[in-house]
Amino acid sequence: MQKIGVLGAGSWGLALSLLLNEKGHDVTVWCYDQKEKDDLLTYRENKRCLPGIKIPLEIHFSTDYEECVEGKDVVVMAVPSKAIRTTSEAIMPYLEKETVIVNVSKGIEFETLYTLSQVIESVVPNKVVVLSGPSHAEEVARHMPTAVVASSECMVSAEYIQDLFITEYFRVYTNPDIIGVELGGALKNVIALASGVAEGLGYGDNSKAALITRGIAEIARLGVAMGGNPNTFGGLTGIGDLIVTCMSGHSRNRRCGELIGQGYTLDEAIKKVNMVVEGVPTTKGAYALMKKHNIEMPIITAIYEGLFENAPVDEVVTKLMCRDKKMESFD
Numbered sequence: 001m002q003k004i005g006v007l008g009a010g011s012w013g014l015a016l017s018l019l020l021n022e023k024g025h026d027v028t029v030w031c032y033d034q035k036e037k038d039d040l041l042t043y044r045e046n047k048r049c050l051p052g053i054k055i056p057l058e059i060h061f062s063t064d065y066e067e068c069v070e071g072k073d074v075v076v077m078a079v080p081s082k083a084i085r086t087t088s089e090a091i092m093p094y095l096e097k098e099t100v101i102v103n104v105s106k107g108i109e110f111e112t113l114y115t116l117s118q119v120i121e122s123v124v125p126n127k128v129v130v131l132s133g134p135s136h137a138e139e140v141a142r143h144m145p146t147a148v149v150a151s152s153e154c155m156v157s158a159e160y161i162q163d164l165f166i167t168e169y170f171r172v173y174t175n176p177d178i179i180g181v182e183l184g185g186a187l188k189n190v191i192a193l194a195s196g197v198a199e200g201l202g203y204g205d206n207s208k209a210a211l212i213t214r215g216i217a218e219i220a221r222l223g224v225a226m227g228g229n230p231n232t233f234g235g236l237t238g239i240g241d242l243i244v245t246c247m248s249g250h251s252r253n254r255r256c257g258e259l260i261g262q263g264y265t266l267d268e269a270i271k272k273v274n275m276v277v278e279g280v281p282t283t284k285g286a287y288a289l290m291k292k293h294n295i296e297m298p299i300i301t302a303i304y305e306g307l308f309e310n311a312p313v314d315e316v317v318t319k320l321m322c323r324d325k326k327m328e329s330f331d
């Protein structure tokens with residue numbers, strides 16, 4: 001039995017806590033505030049983001065970092081990307097040096113343009129593993145077969161986390177290409193916003209197939225420029241996660257885009273989704289990375305202009321479709 005702290009009591013933190021508890025581990029979940037903790041203790045369910053999933057009594061809840069981090073073998077970071085740095089700083093005094101950190105959050109820190117493992121590593125000296133892939137919490141919590149990837153610069157740590165999480169319904173591969181794995185997981189959320197907008201505008205499956213296919217070309221172009229292995233973008237954390245997020249009714253990013261396509265403002269759409277929509281802050285980071293690496297990313301540019309420069313959606317679509325004609329390329 002391993003002692004595990006899970007930071008974040010939203011849908012993903014809870015789905016992974018359930019899995020680890022089923023495997024016989026001792027799990028303590030850090031809650032953002034007293035109300036989140038009280039509701040979980042009262043209802044043994046998170047009605048906001050995982051309704052209908054009961055949380056067993058063996059899973060503990062706390063708002064105290066010390067209780068969730070000190071003496072743990074593994075600490076799972078499942079807070080929104082914007083809170084990864086402050087959370088890393090807050091847990092630093094309680095972390096033991098052997099504790100392995102698993103980041104399951106997806107995003108880019110805008111101020112530094114770091115991936116989230118880079119943010120964590122800039123604060124704490126511990127080994128960091130990224131767990132990523134096509135994995136909606138709503139399905140994992142219901143034991144629906146899912147396959148993901150554990151990635152780290154330290155393969156011993158990646159294999160430890162592979163063993164920790166693997167079950168008959170949750171298959172975990174390893175991949176040493178941490179930058180490729182993380183960029184795939186972060187950037188797919190921006191393309192999923194675009195897929196949602198297409199849905200909201202009443203477009204069909206052709207449009208979504210085009211966004212997915214050209215979207216992965218953009219993600220891979222940036223990912224390779226930043227040192228990622230091109231093969232990673234054809235795998236679970238690349239095209240796999242992009243497909244599920246662009247197509248699934250569970251996706252928060254796709255839903256947010258759909259609402260925007262239907263005419264809601266960005267703020268209204270985020271409020272209606274009522275869970276973290278990582279594609280929105282990630283669009284800013286992706287756009288800045290595109291400029292920094294001098295790369296062409298037309299879909300990400302279109303989403304940036306639509307979200308942050310108030311470009312009307314129909315103009316954005318026309319601009320995207322009427323660019324100079326060219327040969328199909330995959331790099």
Ligand SMILES: NC(=O)C1=CN([C@@H]2O[C@H](COP(=O)(O)OP(=O)(O)OC[C@H]3O[C@@H](n4cnc5c(N)ncnc54)[C@H](O)[C@@H]3O)[C@@H](O)[C@H]2O)C=CC1
Pocket residue numbers: 007008009010011012013030031032033036049078079080081083087104105106107135136137138274275276278
């Ligand atoms: N929900 C899913 O199916 C999956 C989510 N992810 C990623 O996991 C991360 C968390 O997502 P969800 O669990 O869906 O989010 P959520 O919105 O359901 O919950 C996030 C949790 O983080 C904590 N939190 C909220 N605001 C905070 C803040 N300002 N500072 C510190 N903690 C805060 C709270 O405990 C909250 O319940 C995101 O980066 C998401 O992209 C990755 C794979 C699957």
Ligand SMILES: O=C(CO)COP(=O)(O)O
Pocket residue numbers: 106133134135136189192241244245250251252253254276277278
């Ligand atoms: O990363 C995810 C699935 O792999 C979750 O995506 P959403 O945040 O869009 O629901």
